[in-house]
Amino acid sequence: MDTIVIGGGQSGLAAAHCLSAAGLRPVILEAGERPTGSWAGYYDSLTLFSPARHSALGGQEFPGDPDHYPGRDEVVDHLQRYADRLDVEIRTRTRVSAVEGDGAGGFLVHTADGGTLRTMGVVAASGSFGNPYLPEFPGQETFAGQVLHVAGYRNPKHYTGRRVVIVGGGNSAVQVGHELAEVATVTLATRHPVAFMPQFIGGKDVHHWHTTTGFDDLPPHWLARITARAGGGTLVLDTGDYAAALADGRMDRRPVFTAFDGDRIVWSDGEREHVDTVIFATGYRPDLGYLRPLGALSEDGTPLHDGGISTTHLGLGYVGVEFQRSFASNTLRGVHRDAQHVTAPIAAYAGGALAGYGL
Template identity: 30%
Template sequence: MAFSEAVDTSNDAVEAAVAVPRYFAAYEERFGLNVYRPVKVKVVCQRGERFRVETDRETFSARGIINATGTWETPYIPEYPGRERFRGRQLHTRDYRTAAEFAGQHVVIVGGGISAIQLLNEISQVTSTTWVTRRPLQFRDGPFDQEAGRAAVKLVEDRVRQGLPPNSVVSVTGLPRSPLIEAMEARGVLKRLEMFSEITETGVRWEDGTTQRADVILWCTGFRSSLDHLAPLLLREASGGILMGGRLATEVVKAPRIHLVGYGPSASTIGANRAGAVAASELMGTLGVS
């Protein structure tokens, strides 16, 4: 029996925050992985032919590195005039727990991705909302099948192989016109406004002077790759991205003894599983380990 069959992943109702930790806990147990935790890597530096990995517990020396930090620890909130003046509450998708905590408050939801849509749906059922995005949404008709998935991954892979920063997920997958979208349209909550130009003490203001009072601003504005600890290695190009190579675009071209799993096309649970095995094989080849 394959591992994916041994772990029940068929229940679409399970939230990612529950399903993903459950999956990796089962994976660790199934293969008897001895994971050293908790450890926080502070910085990675080059020391001759080896890397010096400084952590909050001890320091390691390594010939090669597979970095799999992903994006969850680096939520992105764009700078907007007045953000520091707002007297209400500001939080990111990562901080969201339940819609019930916003009952009786007006919530401004910022973002055009799937997370923004899902949270808009939940929160609008318990309180009033305003939804803003930078650009009009493009909804995708039809299923997101394997062919569409491969095409989306290819778009991301092409960018990182040119040293460009990865785009957001929704920019390559589009938003599916699902029963959820249709239900939200029927309820009249899927009304998108242009992005505001300023945040005030009590809400937000648009360029034409229109204002909206708000108690909460919920930033559903995505994540950035958690790579600050690798900064001393100067891996980034002038574009801000990292030039990637290798079979599945996990190998850093500037430093072939470093592989990034969870960056670019491998920034998903399925993509990371597949890329992890390839990255390990390629790194062992680079290091001359059989």
């Protein structure tokens, strides 16, 4: 095989499209049952934070009203249609367990079913949903209540009348908190005050300005400085409903607690409070453990790369890493640009460009 794409979600599909357009014959290896990535695993009420007109994937427009905000299942269907259009081989239920060098400039891709595939190029596009970040607090292992990551949350029906604390101040934390506040007593526990960004500016969705002003293309190190200006917190898109819910007390916000204690948590001011459920909306880390045998990751498991192009191995690239090249990286509207950037060097290497030079 000239190239293998690991992961069949939005990133893997975009990568396969670009590799195919470059003349290669990529094979997608997807661990799940469908080439739709992690979307089917998100909570039931999830809606995109960008309208349909700004959520297309690689030339396939999102169906329906271009100004509506697609739900989880609409995204799954969108990705399935995209996969059906691709003229590439997609192997579902095929989980990659390890990638090693083959000693001749290529790679050996080992799968969980005991198979081994040889290839000259690899695109790691497995995203991060399979590796949720769950911080540890003192007393957490003996907490009498429920602890889960937001990746395991589905809907509010099991939380009626409960005391719920959500750790995190990003879009998912606030969206889930707002939903649960209809049936439970909810507190957002955050390290910084929640920073809201208006969903509409000048009568247009903020994603219109992201794409027309060039904000989507700002490099990660610039974005870090912009975030610092905003107080260090994550910017949460809001039509006004979320800020109003905090203002009128339907949910509240407190600094992150310091420990668990039996069936209680210990707030930063020393107060101990009974809590039924703690939901960590603390993000994800790249799900790339299969690259450890290759030596392509840092000690904390993040890929060693420059804009998605491996700095450790020729022929290895990444698509779907958060802030890989810009603010739009790892989004439906931006992942295709990252895939195009990574494709050129991988296509040259896997296509035998070095052979003509005797290398």
